[in-house]
Amino acid sequence: MINMDDLNSWVGPLGGHPQVKTPNLDRLAARGTVFTNAHTQAPVCNPSRASVFTGVRPESSGLYALDPPFRQAPALRGVTTLPQLFANHGYRTYSTGKNFHDPFKQDPALPAEFTEVGFLGTQGGPRPAKKLKQNINPEPLIDWGVFPDDDTSQDDWKVADWAIAKLRAIPAAEPFFLAVGIRHPHVPMYASQKWFDLYPDDKLIMPIVPADDRDDLPKYADYLHWRLPEPRLALLERQREWRSHVQAYLASVSFADHLVGRILDALDGTEAGRRTVIVFWSDHGYHNGEKGITGKNSLWEIATRVPVIISAPGFAAGQRSNQPVELLDLYPTLAEMCGLTAPGQVEGVSLVPWLRNPSLSKEKPARTVAGPGNMAVRSENWRYIRYADGSEEFYDHRADPEEWHNLAGIPAYASLIQEHARWIPAVFARPVPGSKARLIDYQDGVPIWQGKRILPGDPFDYDPFKD
Ligand SMILES: [Ca+2]
Numbered sequence: 001m002i003n004m005d006d007l008n009s010w011v012g013p014l015g016g017h018p019q020v021k022t023p024n025l026d027r028l029a030a031r032g033t034v035f036t037n038a039h040t041q042a043p044v045c046n047p048s049r050a051s052v053f054t055g056v057r058p059e060s061s062g063l064y065a066l067d068p069p070f071r072q073a074p075a076l077r078g079v080t081t082l083p084q085l086f087a088n089h090g091y092r093t094y095s096t097g098k099n100f101h102d103p104f105k106q107d108p109a110l111p112a113e114f115t116e117v118g119f120l121g122t123q124g125g126p127r128p129a130k131k132l133k134q135n136i137n138p139e140p141l142i143d144w145g146v147f148p149d150d151d152t153s154q155d156d157w158k159v160a161d162w163a164i165a166k167l168r169a170i171p172a173a174e175p176f177f178l179a180v181g182i183r184h185p186h187v188p189m190y191a192s193q194k195w196f197d198l199y200p201d202d203k204l205i206m207p208i209v210p211a212d213d214r215d216d217l218p219k220y221a222d223y224l225h226w227r228l229p230e231p232r233l234a235l236l237e238r239q240r241e242w243r244s245h246v247q248a249y250l251a252s253v254s255f256a257d258h259l260v261g262r263i264l265d266a267l268d269g270t271e272a273g274r275r276t277v278i279v280f281w282s283d284h285g286y287h288n289g290e291k292g293i294t295g296k297n298s299l300w301e302i303a304t305r306v307p308v309i310i311s312a313p314g315f316a317a318g319q320r321s322n323q324p325v326e327l328l329d330l331y332p333t334l335a336e337m338c339g340l341t342a343p344g345q346v347e348g349v350s351l352v353p354w355l356r357n358p359s360l361s362k363e364k365p366a367r368t369v370a371g372p373g374n375m376a377v378r379s380e381n382w383r384y385i386r387y388a389d390g391s392e393e394f395y396d397h398r399a400d401p402e403e404w405h406n407l408a409g410i411p412a413y414a415s416l417i418q419e420h421a422r423w424i425p426a427v428f429a430r431p432v433p434g435s436k437a438r439l440i441d442y443q444d445g446v447p448i449w450q451g452k453r454i455l456p457g458d459p460f461d462y463d464p465f466k467d
């Protein structure tokens with residue numbers, strides 16, 4: 001299992017950016033099945049990753065925010081995670097890089113999360129003496145550019161090294177589960193010059209961002225990323241750094257893709273390679289200026305859609321499925337492929353039927369939650385969003401893949417909207433104790449941003465196109 005952090009649809013197999021170069025994801029796609037309409041359960045690391053490995057939805061567990069660590073959520077305290085399921089059935093389980101959200105720590109009172117935890121790479125690698133983009137934001141993580149000179153000094157390179165050494169050392173007969181978490185293209189988006197050279201500035205294609213795109217959005221949409229440290233599009237444009245941001249994201253994706261290639265080569269060189277299931281995913285998407293913002297934490301396509309690629313012996317190669325699937329589905333899928341029974345808490349569905357027949361119709365849509373009451377429902381052709389105050393958005397992906405035209409409120413769509421709204425649960429679990437960062441909560445008609453009530457009269461003149 002290989003994942004990347006904050007990787008959106010800008011990969012060859014999804015074509016989210018016309019210039020992106022990911023030859024290794026392309027070759028993985030060619031030998032497996034690409035789910036082109038796959039979505040995260042939460043547009044931020046901790047709840048997304050917890051849902052992948054526990055099979056439990058954030059709106060069921062109450063784990064919506066960047067903290068606390070998932071085992072502190074009462075509903076997740078005692079569950080058998082995916083690696084534990086494998087370990088319980090004689091597999092050795094290995095983890096390197098970012099799989100669970102940082103800081104990853106084994107709770108001594110609980111069964112081991114993995115047989116062996118390798119290099120975590122929590123620091124990401126060397127940092128420049130001075131931030132490269134001091135003109136953008138004081139946040140230490142928010143930075144990008146050409147750095148360091150040497151790819152091998154990056155923590156992600158060392159994570160791949162650890163995975164490669166482990167693959168070579170695993171005895172051929174030993175069943176194993178190896179999870180590799182690559183931090184790129186998460187900020188800071190540092191990569192060496194060769195990866196930037198793939199995207200020359202004079203030929204760079206930029207996302208199209210209509211200046212009036214937010215005019216048809218409910219006010220509540222702003223709260224999800226209100227006061228987040230990510231630069232607004234207006235600031236990037238004012239500082240003439242929007243192009244460099246896009247370039248650094250693409251360079252980081254290509255660097256991370258190269259690491260995937262190194263791991264695939266190592267696996268192919270082992271005897272176990274022929275009987276090994278390979279699954280690739282990302283924890284959520286990322287804005288590079290779309291809707292006037294950078295970063296994550298929104299319920300639009302660019303923040304919820306992720307690559308999911310599964311390659312396995314016994315299944316056809318080069319397949320694509322546009323049915324709506326969820327990261328939550330990985331747990332039961334891998335369990336079934338390995339002949340194991342997923343435990344009762346698991347809420348996803350096995351994708352094995354779609355690996356056999358990618359065009360099989362899937363009724364259940366993909367759901368993404370951003371704090372209690374805020375949810376996106378993505379079907380084959382539509383996206384419905386409902387916020388905690390009842391306000392809505394609705395998009396037709398056949399006519400409007402960029403989600404520029406909010407159709408909510410147009411009578412002709414009322415019954416379609418109704419069909420999607422029925423997937424939104426009546427009750428969302430209350431945020432678990434210790435939930436803070438990036439949490440938008442809603443109680444008694446008042447939005448609460450990271451613990452602070454947003455009251456009438458509070459200064460609130462957020463405009464990502466002017467701010
Ligand atoms: Ca992430």
Ligand SMILES: [Ca+2]
Pocket residue numbers: 212213214215216217403404405406
């Ligand atoms: Ca719009």
